[in-house]
Amino acid sequence: MPVPAPDVVRAADAELVVTDLARSRWFWVDALGFEAIEEDDEVIYLRGYEEFLHHSLVLRKGPEAGLRRLSYRVRTPEDVQRAKDFFAAKGLPTQDVPAGTTRGIGEAVRVEDPFGFPVEFFHHAEQGPRHVQRYDLRRGAEPSRIDHFNVLTPDVQAAHDFYAELGFRTSETIEDADQIYAAWMFRKPTVHDIAFTGGAGPRLHHIAFFVPESHQILRACDILGSTADHGHIERGPGRHGVSNAFYLYLRDPDGHRLELYTSDYYTGDPDHQTYRWDVQDPRRRDFWGHDVVPSWYREGSTALGLDGAPKALVHPPVSEETVHVGADGLGVVTEAELQRS
Ligand SMILES: O=C1C=CC(S(=O)(=O)O)=CC1(O)O
Numbered sequence: 001m002p003v004p005a006p007d008v009v010r011a012a013d014a015e016l017v018v019t020d021l022a023r024s025r026w027f028w029v030d031a032l033g034f035e036a037i038e039e040d041d042e043v044i045y046l047r048g049y050e051e052f053l054h055h056s057l058v059l060r061k062g063p064e065a066g067l068r069r070l071s072y073r074v075r076t077p078e079d080v081q082r083a084k085d086f087f088a089a090k091g092l093p094t095q096d097v098p099a100g101t102t103r104g105i106g107e108a109v110r111v112e113d114p115f116g117f118p119v120e121f122f123h124h125a126e127q128g129p130r131h132v133q134r135y136d137l138r139r140g141a142e143p144s145r146i147d148h149f150n151v152l153t154p155d156v157q158a159a160h161d162f163y164a165e166l167g168f169r170t171s172e173t174i175e176d177a178d179q180i181y182a183a184w185m186f187r188k189p190t191v192h193d194i195a196f197t198g199g200a201g202p203r204l205h206h207i208a209f210f211v212p213e214s215h216q217i218l219r220a221c222d223i224l225g226s227t228a229d230h231g232h233i234e235r236g237p238g239r240h241g242v243s244n245a246f247y248l249y250l251r252d253p254d255g256h257r258l259e260l261y262t263s264d265y266y267t268g269d270p271d272h273q274t275y276r277w278d279v280q281d282p283r284r285r286d287f288w289g290h291d292v293v294p295s296w297y298r299e300g301s302t303a304l305g306l307d308g309a310p311k312a313l314v315h316p317p318v319s320e321e322t323v324h325v326g327a328d329g330l331g332v333v334t335e336a337e338l339q340r341s
């Protein structure tokens, strides 16, 4: 008898380990304008202006940078137990997380998914102050809300199939006749809550926050340029092929990647169709055909297991970089060159 999947509402919270909390605070709060809703010498709780829960991102001080958890909100308290039963039935590690372990979050279950990612499911959450119309508080890129996670994993097909079992639907893919190189999957009615990027994993590729319009993205670039901190700009601004979103990728002081993202599209109808990009289409990742910088394909944040230890990397047999030429400007990169990078 299959164990029912929990009813996942959306990607809701994440926790990153950072090595210099003050420097991280400068990047996420002073430069980009995230709200620090609570903080002490060890941890900062951040949120966007449109958010109603206590926070959506935790920066926790630690000796080595890494991804501690990706968290999904589930629809009912019973779905927390369903999540535990679903992962336990597959022989995957699960950990009960008492209410208040994370400020503002009720009891949760933390699991390791089949690909080594630390994933948490919670229902109860404290409401934070309603700042959606506090324009007097908005600064920097005016981040609105957490939108999605993107992770690096060597077998995108397997990840896609597992999250489909968890009830996620597929909005877009990048593929060819031989394989799927990337997939975007959703629970909330937009393009994605989780995306799988082919590459050595388990590693976090990025966490994305929605901003109101493209001009907040341009303002983030101008702010970082003004203080000669332009080195934090990795890729963009530009228009995505996949998702149609206007985007910018930034790297924080520990190298954690943040995407500022706006104007994707609705996916909530029951017969929403998956859009499949050919890996040879130079517009798939940047609709204007701009190059994808190599670091965007190759670099990510270490995932920490439930025991807190860094997860060992598994490399994919073939990387998108070695398949696609043209817009990425890389020409054909051999797998051996990739492994050395
Ligand atoms: O959110 C996203 C939407 C599209 C893309 S891609 O670069 O267009 O593939 C990447 C992304 O996963 O960050």
Ligand SMILES: [Fe+2]
Pocket: 148, 150, 195, 206, 208, 259, 261
């Ligand atoms: Fe993204």
